[in-house]
Amino acid sequence: MRVAIVGGGLAGFVAYTTLLHGGMEPEDVTVFDASGRDPAAVWRRRAEAIRQQRMRSESDGHCLPTSFPGLAVRAARRRVSPLPIVQSLCNRYHPTVAEFLEHVAEVQARTGWETRVVARRIERVTAVEDGFVLEGAERTFRHVLLALGHPGLNVPAELEADPRSVHAYEPHEYAADVAVVGAGMAAATEWLNALAAGARVTSVRRREPLRRPLNVPRALFSRRGLADYHTSGAGARTELLEHLLEPSFPSGQTWDGPLEDATRLGRFSVASQVDGEEQVICATGFKRGFAQDRLLGRLVDEHRLETHDRWLVLSPDCTVPALTDADRTLSIAGAAAQWAYPAADTLVGAKYAARGFLSRITACRTR
Amino acid sequence: MSYTLRGRIDSRLAAALGPAAVAAVLALALHRWWPVEVAALMVGVGVALDLLLYDRLLDYQPGWVALPLGAFELGLVTTLAIALDVRAPLAAAIVFFVASWLLAQLLGHAAYPLLRLSYADEGGELGRPGATAAATLAALCLLAAGVAWVTRPPTITLATGVHRGPIVIDREETLVGEPGAVVRGGIVIRADGVTVRNLTIVGGEDGIVVYNARRVRLEHVRVLGATMDGIHVRFSQVAIRDCDVVVEGSYAQGIDVSYSAYRGMSSIEGCDVSGGSEGIALHSSMVMVSDNRVHGTTLRGIAMTEMSMGEVSRNSVSNALGVGILCNDHSECEIDRNVVADTRADRSVGDRARAGVGIEAQFHALAELEGNVLVGNPVPTAAFSSARIEHRAE
Numbered sequence: 001m002r003v004a005i006v007g008g009g010l011a012g013f014v015a016y017t018t019l020l021h022g023g024m025e026p027e028d029v030t031v032f033d034a035s036g037r038d039p040a041a042v043w044r045r046r047a048e049a050i051r052q053q054r055m056r057s058e059s060d061g062h063c064l065p066t067s068f069p070g071l072a073v074r075a076a077r078r079r080v081s082p083l084p085i086v087q088s089l090c091n092r093y094h095p096t097v098a099e100f101l102e103h104v105a106e107v108q109a110r111t112g113w114e115t116r117v118v119a120r121r122i123e124r125v126t127a128v129e130d131g132f133v134l135e136g137a138e139r140t141f142r143h144v145l146l147a148l149g150h151p152g153l154n155v156p157a158e159l160e161a162d163p164r165s166v167h168a169y170e171p172h173e174y175a176a177d178v179a180v181v182g183a184g185m186a187a188a189t190e191w192l193n194a195l196a197a198g199a200r201v202t203s204v205r206r207r208e209p210l211r212r213p214l215n216v217p218r219a220l221f222s223r224r225g226l227a228d229y230h231t232s233g234a235g236a237r238t239e240l241l242e243h244l245l246e247p248s249f250p251s252g253q254t255w256d257g258p259l260e261d262a263t264r265l266g267r268f269s270v271a272s273q274v275d276g277e278e279q280v281i282c283a284t285g286f287k288r289g290f291a292q293d294r295l296l297g298r299l300v301d302e303h304r305l306e307t308h309d310r311w312l313v314l315s316p317d318c319t320v321p322a323l324t325d326a327d328r329t330l331s332i333a334g335a336a337a338q339w340a341y342p343a344a345d346t347l348v349g350a351k352y353a354a355r356g357f358l359s360r361i362t363a364c365r366t367r
Numbered sequence: 368m369s370y371t372l373r374g375r376i377d378s379r380l381a382a383a384l385g386p387a388a389v390a391a392v393l394a395l396a397l398h399r400w401w402p403v404e405v406a407a408l409m410v411g412v413g414v415a416l417d418l419l420l421y422d423r424l425l426d427y428q429p430g431w432v433a434l435p436l437g438a439f440e441l442g443l444v445t446t447l448a449i450a451l452d453v454r455a456p457l458a459a460a461i462v463f464f465v466a467s468w469l470l471a472q473l474l475g476h477a478a479y480p481l482l483r484l485s486y487a488d489e490g491g492e493l494g495r496p497g498a499t500a501a502a503t504l505a506a507l508c509l510l511a512a513g514v515a516w517v518t519r520p521p522t523i524t525l526a527t528g529v530h531r532g533p534i535v536i537d538r539e540e541t542l543v544g545e546p547g548a549v550v551r552g553g554i555v556i557r558a559d560g561v562t563v564r565n566l567t568i569v570g571g572e573d574g575i576v577v578y579n580a581r582r583v584r585l586e587h588v589r590v591l592g593a594t595m596d597g598i599h600v601r602f603s604q605v606a607i608r609d610c611d612v613v614v615e616g617s618y619a620q621g622i623d624v625s626y627s628a629y630r631g632m633s634s635i636e637g638c639d640v641s642g643g644s645e646g647i648a649l650h651s652s653m654v655m656v657s658d659n660r661v662h663g664t665t666l667r668g669i670a671m672t673e674m675s676m677g678e679v680s681r682n683s684v685s686n687a688l689g690v691g692i693l694c695n696d697h698s699e700c701e702i703d704r705n706v707v708a709d710t711r712a713d714r715s716v717g718d719r720a721r722a723g724v725g726i727e728a729q730f731h732a733l734a735e736l737e738g739n740v741l742v743g744n745p746v747p748t749a750a751f752s753s754a755r756i757e758h759r760a761e
Contacts, residue, residue, distance in 0.1 A: 021484070060487070068480040069485050089430030218427035222490040223425075224369040350488075355485050 003361060004134060006122045006295070007147035008033025009042050011333040011350035013104070014063050015145050018112055018354035022064035022362060026112045032137065035120035036113045039063075040104045042149060046169040047097050050189045054094040056214070056250070061347045062100070063107050065354070068158070071095040071103060091213070092137075118233035124298050125330070127323045132330060145357045147333040147350070150286035151293040156181065159280060168283040175279035176198045179271075184247035187283035188255055194281070195262050202277055203270045210248035216343040229342065230316045234308045237339065241311065244342050245288070290336055314340040317356030329360040368475075369427045373695065375417040378479065380491040381493055381500035382471035383410045386463070387507050396512075401455035401513045405463055405537065408444050408453065410504070410564025416440065427612070437468045454582065520560060525550070532571065536561050553593070556580055563588055573599040574612070587611060597640070604630040607638060614643035625650035628675070635659060646684070646748055649675045662686050667693045671700045672732075678706055689713040689721035691744060694754070696735040702726055702735040703759075710744040722746050728754035735759055 003019065005012045019029055023168065032088050035041065046052075051329045055061050062071050074087035087093035095103075108114065124135035131142035145194040159165040159181070166172040168186045174197040194201045199221045219225030229237065249255060274280050289310030290296040296312065299305065305322055306313040314332060315321045318340040323330040333353035337344035346367035370378070383406070390406035393399075416436075425432070448455060479486045483493060493500065503716065522541040525548040532552030536542065539558055539670050544550075544566035553571030554563060559581045567589040568574045574590030577583050577600045579677060581586040590597040596619070597612035604627060612621040621640035624633055625648075634655040640646040646661035650673040657680040661668045668684035672695035679702045684691045691707035694700035705726075712723035723745035728734040731753040737759040741747040750756045 018484070024609045065484060066481050068477045091429050221368040222369040222488055223374070223492065223699070224371045226488075227371070352488055355488065358484075 002131060002139065002142045003029045004132075004137070004141040004144045005029060005031045005147055006033075006125070006144065007031075007149055007334070008035070008037065008039055009147060010039055010063065010104075010333075010347065011147035011149065011353070012145070013039035013108070013113065013334055014347060014350040015147055015354035016067040016113060016116065017063055017107060018351060018358055019361070020111055022358040024361075026116055029116055029139070030137075031113070031117045031124045032120050033117055036119065037117045039108060039113065040101055044101060049169045049171050052097050052189060053077050054096055054329055055100055056094065056185060057346060057348070063104055065348065065351065071099060072362065073211045074103065075099065079292050104143075111126070123186045123295060124302075125295060127303055127328075127330070131328045138277070142327065143329040143331075143357070143361050145329075145331040145333055145353070146294055146295070146336070147353075148275070148295060148336060150291075150335055151296075152287045153282075154284045154335075155249065155282045156165075156284060159274070159282060162280060164241045164278065165280040165282055168281050172281065173197070173311070175277075176200065176244060177278040178202070179204050179274045179277035179280045180283055181205070181274065181280060182247060182283035182285070183207065183249075184283065184284065184285060187247065188249040190209075190283050191268065192255070195258055195267060200267045201262065201269075202275070204272070204274055204280075205247075206224050206271065206272065207246075210246055211251040212248045213250050214343075215248060216244055217344070220342050221348055226316070229339075234313075238309050238311065241342060245280075278294045281295050286335070288335075293336065296336055308339070309320060311339045312336060316340055317359065318344070318353035319356060319360060324360065326363075326365055329357060329364070331357040333357075368487055369490055370422070370425070371490035371492060372417065374489060375421060376414060377493040377497030377500070378475055378491040379413050379471070380410070380504050381415060381479075382474045383413075383467070384500050384504055384507075385470055386467035387504055387603055390463070391507065391511065399454075401460065403515075404451075404453045405444070405448065405455050405460050406467075406661075407508060407511075408447055408451075409440070409464060409467060412440055412443050412447065416443075417438075433468075433472055433475075438524070441465075441468075449621055490598070509632050520562075525566065527644040532568070536563075540567065541558065542596075556583055562586065565677045567591065568593075573597075576601065577603045577605055579603060585607070589706040590614075594619060596620045596623045597643070600624040600633070601626055602630065603627050603633075605633045607633075607635045609636075611649060612638060612639040612640045615640075617644060619643040620648050621646045621661070621664075623648045623650075624652045624654055625673075629651040632677075645670050646687070648672075649677065651675060653677055655680070657681050659683070660685075664688065667691070668710075669693070670695060671698050672696045674698055675700075678703070682706075683708075685709050686711065689723070690727050691741075693726045693727050694727065695729040696731040696732060697730070698732045699726070700728075700732065700734045701737075702734055702739060704739065706742070707744060708740075712745050720749070720751050722749075724749045726756070727751070730754055733757065 005015050060067050060070055072084040072093045076082055077085040084093050120136050122134045122136050126133045131140045132144045133140050153167045168190050174194045176199055178194045178199045179202045180187050181204045191201050229261040259268055318331050318337045320330040333350050337343040337353050341349050343349045387406050390402035393402035456478040465717045491603045520539040520541055523543045527545045527547040529549045531553055531557050532550045535555045536572045537557045539560035541562040543564045549567045551569050553574055555576045557578050562584040564586045570592050572594050573596045574593040575598045579602045581604045587609050591613050593614055596612045614621055620643050628651050632653045636657045638659045640661045642663050644666040646664045647669045649671045652675050654677040660683045662685045664687045667690040668687035670693040675698040681704045683706045685708045687710050707725040710723045710725055713721040725741040725744035728750040732754045734756045748756055
């Protein structure tokens, strides 16, 4: 069996556990990642940077291939209490970051992940007759899943050279007077963090943030919403994706209470631009689009793959249509797979891509 | 979860397979159809709601919503079961529903996601196993319907005209009369599950005798000229509906249900009972007596006695001699919304208990009254010999 996963972050890890669940042996799978063997390393660094305590996702946001038993069941067993399950039934269970990371470590140890990770950076993927050549690897792989993660942190051009600025996902402390640029989940988290640290906070934003529990409407997590999405035209799909990428964070007193209190005390205000604050935190997310990723950019150029706007066009199962057939598979997981699954940058999205990948491998005549 | 329509139906039908099989086994073991009928109602109501309501209203269904939806479906199934005359014991039917619902929740939240990786992605659709489950369920329903058809009780039709009685029924069957069919000399029922419908019975000592039988139904029967009881029930469970009973003579009674408490609840409703000593007499039985008209009796209109239990509701009792409605001898009677009018005092005896009492309790009996209309009775209510009458708040 010649299966490769390029990228050893959470999306790659989820794909790996899904393949094992589907009957593959660990030795059938090779994972390439230059940065190490901890699948949560990058995610942990970002979560620590924004002092994230709880997951935005609900019980389903875990790395196991089946949605049951999720983290709520695990917590219920541990605490000998049905409360997490009841909360989960009401969409009120949000595991702590610590619980999530502990779960990742457990699954990592149980599945022999570390033995399958090759510390090598893959910079180019080239399609050949019987599969794909990964530049830097010594073999051709018939089935490849690219779980490349976000292509980098997005910092507004005017702030790139500003010595006051730091990205929210980079380690930082808080000055006494802080501007937070952005209006999504990370920005909202940083407002509260900075306020808790005693800072005066200016929220710099061009538009009012949307308030929604998840980035993507729930129907788009299943075929109910996906069926229409997959049959919609490129223009409509692009428009929807743009809308979904607008900054948002959940509603509720957890967020509103501290902000209202701080506003009354004159410690929180909204502005349209940075104006002399001591520190500027860019909670502006990630660079977007396939072209921002070196490997994907090359892949598209060299194989003349179909794209639309900044998205790589994919089949509904997250495979690259021009490079996938009965004998070989090229799948994409993570943010770059939004053309197939709008919530592709979530753990549920990673599982969706992994299942599609597994189905293709299982159906392959010559695997 | 965001179900697709097919996902809802797939998940529901697959979850119904187990209960359907259990219902089939129960039906075989109990020799009753109600488990299959309740299971079929559950599936039918569920699929109809999926098609007409849930799919349109619920783009996304959090786990907790299953609880109110389940209660809603239970209400609908219960209402339909009553309307369609499914003869299921209420408690057992509710236990069956709740157990089936719990099983469906366990399957939906745990088993299906474990068995089918893409269960949530595909909005609850189960693919080929789902179609197989639906086909199996359909086959099971067809099989049950076939068995029901083959084993249904025979229906005997009596042609218009006079038939010589007594007719003795000692097997499960339905006896139906064509318009103008008359049995002279009475009918005797000694088997479970007998239905007698649309017949006139004339003469005989007792018009209809039901002895040691359960699930007997007497519907739209007319009983005339019996010298003892119009309808005489012993050790049995009956449902008497929309009957006419006319009796005469000082010992005759309209309907007498006795010594049948251990057989379960019987019912007498929508009947017109005229003449005789007691219109409706109940001894050591559990009976619901409702919406009947009883008139012209010479001892009591309706009597519930000898440790009987039951409800006497919405009846009209008029022109009774002595007592309109009696609750006697350790019986417990809920007497509500009846009209008792023009009860006459029995002057042939110097007994206060027969002084034209509208509603009376005797000898350690308990009568709970609510919303009765008592008109033209010399004594509206009275209790004797340690009996109690309690008036419930209206």
